[in-house]
Amino acid sequence: MTIKGSCHCKATTFEVSDAPQTVTQCTCSFCSKRGALWAYYVPSQFKLTSPLEKVSFYRWGSKTIKDGFCATCGCGTFTQTPDWSTGEPDFDNPRISVNSRLFDDFDLGQVEVVVIDGKNLW
Numbered sequence: 001m002t003i004k005g006s007c008h009c010k011a012t013t014f015e016v017s018d019a020p021q022t023v024t025q026c027t028c029s030f031c032s033k034r035g036a037l038w039a040y041y042v043p044s045q046f047k048l049t050s051p052l053e054k055v056s057f058y059r060w061g062s063k064t065i066k067d068g069f070c071a072t073c074g075c076g077t078f079t080q081t082p083d084w085s086t087g088e089p090d091f092d093n094p095r096i097s098v099n100s101r102l103f104d105d106f107d108l109g110q111v112e113v114v115v116i117d118g119k120n121l122w
Ligand SMILES: [Zn+2]
Pocket: 007, 008, 009, 010, 011, 012, 070, 071, 072, 073, 074, 075
């Protein structure tokens, strides 16, 4: 089931191929301020349907992750990251973390929220 999402001003629009089984709330210094609930996809499951030029990227810390946000309205949209499931960045397996709060017509309240301790992990 394709889910569409957009930032507040609609300068960024995107689609993902499937509904998330869980979404992740991360306690790291960035995510706790941004307030995103992350849904994880491989790049083939994510399609940006608006011009990439409308997206700005924030890089911090080790700069291995590109945190995208709308250059117009500021909504955190999606993140380009290596796979971290082993605890180390796997650059051969890129992932897209999507801010599920931006999904349109989707009931996030039905999805389990998993908290990860990013504050102490990175
Ligand atoms: Zn926007």
